[in-house]
Amino acid sequence: MRVVCLSGGVGGAKLARGLHDVLAPGELTVIGNVGDDLEVLGLHVSPDLDSILYALTSLNDEERGWGRGDETWRTLESAKAWGGEGWFLLGDLDLGLHLVRTQALRDGETLSAVTARLTERAGLATRLVPATDDPLRTQVVTPDGPFSFQEWFVARQHRDEVDQVLYEGAYAARPAAGVLDAIRRAELLVFAPSNPYVSIGPILAVDAIRATIAAQGVRCVAVSPLIGGRAVKGPLDRMLTRMSGGTTPAHVADCYKGLIDALVIDRADAPGEAPVPLVVTDTLMVDRDVARRLAETVLEATR
Numbered sequence: 001m002r003v004v005c006l007s008g009g010v011g012g013a014k015l016a017r018g019l020h021d022v023l024a025p026g027e028l029t030v031i032g033n034v035g036d037d038l039e040v041l042g043l044h045v046s047p048d049l050d051s052i053l054y055a056l057t058s059l060n061d062e063e064r065g066w067g068r069g070d071e072t073w074r075t076l077e078s079a080k081a082w083g084g085e086g087w088f089l090l091g092d093l094d095l096g097l098h099l100v101r102t103q104a105l106r107d108g109e110t111l112s113a114v115t116a117r118l119t120e121r122a123g124l125a126t127r128l129v130p131a132t133d134d135p136l137r138t139q140v141v142t143p144d145g146p147f148s149f150q151e152w153f154v155a156r157q158h159r160d161e162v163d164q165v166l167y168e169g170a171y172a173a174r175p176a177a178g179v180l181d182a183i184r185r186a187e188l189l190v191f192a193p194s195n196p197y198v199s200i201g202p203i204l205a206v207d208a209i210r211a212t213i214a215a216q217g218v219r220c221v222a223v224s225p226l227i228g229g230r231a232v233k234g235p236l237d238r239m240l241t242r243m244s245g246g247t248t249p250a251h252v253a254d255c256y257k258g259l260i261d262a263l264v265i266d267r268a269d270a271p272g273e274a275p276v277p278l279v280v281t282d283t284l285m286v287d288r289d290v291a292r293r294l295a296e297t298v299l300e301a302t303r
């Protein structure tokens with residue numbers, strides 16, 4: 001079955017790997033969020049694409065949830081000692097990827113082209129495509145003013161409440177090559193258990209992507225990133241409460257109004273009234289097997 005999965009980093013990458021494991025080679029395309037992208041120490045970093053790439057290649061750090069396993073931090077320590085910025089953690093192994101990608105971008109290659117080259121190099125049959133090659137950056141508006149996504153998320157440790165999320169550049173952003181084609185050819189669309197505001201939102205903020213999904217006749221299934229009304233990690237529960245008034249399955253489903261046909265929720269959540277049918281299962285992906293089982297449930301939710 002040809003599947004397209006929209007994904008952010010931490011939660012998204014886990015389900016992307018589950019889908020990758022259960023589908024036949026070449027059946028999965030993952031469309032990754034680039035709203036979190038930034039430049040650090042002169043290097044272009046795409047944190048969500050990297051989390052997905054590392055998860056699919058099993059190079060990820062399972063404990064930390066981001067970055068590479070067996071990581072060391074000597075280069076960053078050295079950069080800091082020389083007065084360089086050290087607020088955004090980049091490990092030594094991780095830096096290798098950022099160097100290669102930054103050089104390619106400086107040589108005029110698009111983000112989607114270099115991402116395709118990296119996945120091919122890793123021997124992956126699954127395709128990973130950034131939502132757009134154009135600059136699209138997420139900003140959060142807080143009581144203390146607007147912040148770029150990473151300034152709020154990493155530097156300020158997402159302590160500020162969020163009143164609004166903006167997608168700078170979305171208006172002019174075009175889908176990267178292959179994105180619309182993959183959506184049109186898909187037999188199932190999946191929204192991974194990622195933050196709807198800052199991970200899936202920036203992908204859907206590209207008009208043509210949202211419109212193509214809305215017009216696509218096949219099933220679209222989202223997996224809730226909340227368990228028992230709480231985020232597994234990160235600020236989503238606070239964001240939903242403040243911006244949407246609650247953390248029930250209905251509040252999550254409302255983030256994807258007009259797009260999804262079903263929402264997969266955890267057994268810990270009271271189903272209640274929801275605008276779409278709910279599928280109840282275990283959604284906490286504590287390991288690769290659980291992620292596989294969740295992926296199978298998502299595929300079955302099409303029937």
Ligand code: GDP
Binds near residue numbers: 011195225231236
């Ligand atoms: P980011 O871009 O790195 O912030 O990553 P995502 O948006 O993809 O992931 C963050 C979201 O994933 C959070 O809202 C978490 O609640 C959710 N999440 C993380 N792990 C799991 C899991 O195992 N199961 C579910 N259902 N959600 C998860």
